[in-house]
Amino acid sequence: MSFARVETGMKHGLSALLLYCMAGFSSVAADLPPLTHGLTPIAEPQPAPALILADMDGKMHDLADLKGKVVVVNFWATWCPPCRREMPSLERLKQQLQSRGLAMLAVDVGEDADTVFAFTGQLEPAPTFPLLLDRDSRAMQRWKVKGLPTTFVIDQQGRVIFRAIGGREFDNPAMIAALLAQTPRN
Amino acid sequence: MTSRLFTLCVAALATLSGLQATAAQTEKRDPDTGAVTWETRAHGVTLSLTQILPNQARAFYLNRGFPAEAVEPYATACVYMTVLRNDAAPGELSFRLTNWSVQNAGQERPPNAVEDWMMRWRALGLAEAAQIAFRWAQFPPEQEYAVGEWNQGMLATGLAPGSRFDLTARWTVAGKTFEGKLENVVCAR
Numbered sequence: 019m020s021f022a023r024v025e026t027g028m029k030h031g032l033s034a035l036l037l038y039c040m041a042g043f044s045s046v047a048a049d050l051p052p053l054t055h056g057l058t059p060i061a062e063p064q065p066a067p068a069l070i071l072a073d074m075d076g077k078m079h080d081l082a083d084l085k086g087k088v089v090v091v092n093f094w095a096t097w098c099p100p101c102r103r104e105m106p107s108l109e110r111l112k113q114q115l116q117s118r119g120l121a122m123l124a125v126d127v128g129e130d131a132d133t134v135f136a137f138t139g140q141l142e143p144a145p146t147f148p149l150l151l152d153r154d155s156r157a158m159q160r161w162k163v164k165g166l167p168t169t170f171v172i173d174q175q176g177r178v179i180f181r182a183i184g185g186r187e188f189d190n191p192a193m194i195a196a197l198l199a200q201t202p203r204n
Numbered sequence: 205m206t207s208r209l210f211t212l213c214v215a216a217l218a219t220l221s222g223l224q225a226t227a228a229q230t231e232k233r234d235p236d237t238g239a240v241t242w243e244t245r246a247h248g249v250t251l252s253l254t255q256i257l258p259n260q261a262r263a264f265y266l267n268r269g270f271p272a273e274a275v276e277p278y279a280t281a282c283v284y285m286t287v288l289r290n291d292a293a294p295g296e297l298s299f300r301l302t303n304w305s306v307q308n309a310g311q312e313r314p315p316n317a318v319e320d321w322m323m324r325w326r327a328l329g330l331a332e333a334a335q336i337a338f339r340w341a342q343f344p345p346e347q348e349y350a351v352g353e354w355n356q357g358m359l360a361t362g363l364a365p366g367s368r369f370d371l372t373a374r375w376t377v378a379g380k381t382f383e384g385k386l387e388n389v390v391c392a393r
Contacts, residue, residue, distance in 0.1 A: 051287045056352030100356055128336030155336045165344040165355040184354035
């Protein structure tokens with residue numbers, strides 16, 4: 019996190035409050051739909067589409083640079099209720115499996131850095147993985163995402179091996195076990 | 205006597221299998237917002253509609269760069285937060301919203317098409333960020349769900365506030381068509 023970004027924390031705090039109010043419609047239901055726990059195996063894994071995007075500080079990230087790691091790629095937006103709910107579990111998953119070579123990229127669709135920061139700044143735990151900005155939604159379309167959130171798992175050879183459409187509890191034991199099987203201990 | 209018992213058993217089994225295929229529709233009102241949720245489960249798939257009150261829709265899109273006059277037709281188009289989830293269907297399901305039907309006042313037609321709204325926003329020259337937020341906040345026009353997969357998104361029926369309607373959702377699994385129905389759903393005012 020750059021110093022300039024921390025310095026504007028007050029402004030972002032107010033933005034976070036506004037964002038919370040704006041997202042209020044997400045809780046219109048008395049019972050929220052449950053986050054699920056499964057990963058759908060891809061029958062014939064294919065090479066992942068290109069993913070080269072800047073993060074909130076303008077630093078470029080290329081999925082191809084992570085070849086040799088298992089990578090979780092999550093497409094999301096701050097206004098998407100299940101995306102908001104699953105985000106802390108992505109961070110908990112990362113904390114549990116990063117020592118096994120798991121990497122994570124979250125791709126926000128259509129929003130700017132201030133909007134994303136205002137939301138993630140209020141999360142506990144806050145994400146420590148790169149938050150990439152797909153401002154024109156072209157990356158999302160290249161990955162053939164049809165609804166948010168959608169998450170993909172890329173294997174060490176750069177192939178898409180799992181997908182998860184809809185919100186997940188990523189640190190659920192069943193999901194951790196599925197990912198552990200892809201990240202053998204050296 | 206034996207045949208009567210047999211008939212009773214067949215009737216009981218038929219009832220049980222029917223219950224398994226389609227659960228009773230439930231209805232809940234959120235005590236804070238007053239928004240109502242209708243939910244049913246059919247053939248291992250959960251379908252629910254939660255009213256998005258016109259003021260909630262207005263606030264959401266105004267805060268994403270929509271001019272007030274642009275958002276009004278959508279906010280009053282009987283919009284629902286829609287969830288479809290494959291809990292235990294006999295395989296991966298696929299659907300297209302063009303195959304769903306909204307039945308109201310003796311007429312039947314699909315929900316409003318997302319692309320029709322997008323054409324309207326493009327004609328109005330709305331900012332790209334506003335258009336992207338709208339497009340991806342909608343329930344997907346088509347999708348596939350393996351067991352455990354689902355989406356939540358906005359769906360406009362296009363009916364007037366206060367209207368009552370039935371919604372039939374249709375999907376296919378391995379070429380076979382299934383459906384789930386929500387009855388007597390009410391558009392928020």
